[in-house]
Amino acid sequence: MSSRSLRGRIRARVVSFTRLARKAALVGVASAALAACDAALPAGGGGGGVESEGPTQVALLVPLGSARATDATVARSLENAARLAVADLGEGVVQLTVYPTQGTPAGASAAATQALQAGAQVILGPLYADNAAAAGVAAAGSGVPVLSFSNNTDVAGGNVWVLGNTFENTARRVLGFAAAQGRNRVLVTHASDEGGQIARDAIVDAARGTRAQITDSIAYEFSQAGISAAVPGIAARAEETDSNAIFLTGTPTGDLPVIAQLLTEAGIRGDDFRFLGLTRWDIPPETLQQPGLQGGYFALPDPGPATQFRNRYAARYGAAPHPVANLGYDGIAAIGAIAGSGRTVGRGTLTSNRGFAGTGGVFRLRGDGTIDRALAIAQVSNGQIQVVSPAPNNFGRGS
Secondary structure: OOOOHHHHHHHOOOHHHOOOOOOOOOOOOOOOOOOEOOOOOOOOOOOOOOOOOOOOOEEEEEEOOOOOOOOOHHHHHHHHHHHHHHHHOOOEEEEEEEEEEEHHHHHHHHHHHHHOOOOOOEOOOOOHHHHHHHHHHHOOOOOEEEEEEEOOHOOOOOOOEOOOOOOOHHHHHHHHHHOOOOOEEEEEEEEEHHHHHHHHHHHHHHHOOOOOEEEEEEOOOHHHHHOOOOOOOHHHHHHHOOEEEEEEEEHHHHHHHHHHHHHOOOOOHHOOOOOOOOOOOOHHHOOOOOOOOOEEEEEOOHHHHHHHHHHHHHHHHHHOOOHHHHHHHHHHHHHHHHHHHOOOOOHHHHHHOEEEEOOEEEEEEEOOOOEEEEEEEEEEEEEEEEEOOOOOOOOOOOO
């Protein structure tokens, strides 16, 4: 295929490319759930939380009433998944009440305040990072934890946790596996906008806990022209730094197809270099057909429980869950595991080191408000994914 025809195909694939939004506040990475039991709870008191008799009162904050057309669908899917988890727990464990946030910080603050006045012991949600921060402020000093659906670690801490899979968590898993395969000299590529910078910083931070070395990071303007202009420099720098892996931070519906193809065309391919992904390359599945991604590694939730959750959700509600619906299930799973054992949901019980069983495998909440999710590593081969490192089923002692 000629260079001109290849570039023509790339242009067709990325119509209105520069208009695509990069939103770091929400990861469109789906996983799914079945088990609602926690692996082990720490001994001793709850370390905070609000005690009461009867079922644990959970306030679910979702963006109903939002001006964004898609928020109603997301809200209903989160609520459906949460109710599926409540049903799995059985009667008398969790009482769920839904509060609309309108998808705004003011709405989230008002919803959290209303929930607290009604006796909520846990706030599950809201969706967006700025909404989560507002709900956290409203709940500050109440002893009520906020388990938000955000993946933005900037809002984590204090009484707020993020349930969404974070860039840091994904990067740590991918870098650790790649380094174990000898791909330990990693050049990072990223868009020059805020989202790209957040992704770069997450990778650099994650590398400190692995055997991988970041050889350099190179930014490109988030446009086809910007990527085309940056590729020669990226290719040269990869050679100069003796890198053997290239971390691609782009998304399948944005910059990923373009940079993967143009780097491959520039000679960054084969056994000399391995592409690493920060996002899910199998959503949409057509991404796996990209020639430039063959042989590359990316992380994903444990396929077994993820598939089970999607199937159970579809059987119950007659449609596939939204990609973030699993977070609604996971939040109730963690809350229910604690409440079902007769303990109060609070900092001490939420931050069990061994974690909880969730929709895409085990996960645990950290004292700093961030999350660890056990992820599998997949490799792209002939347009298909092959799991080359299964998701761990526990975090191990002292991990």
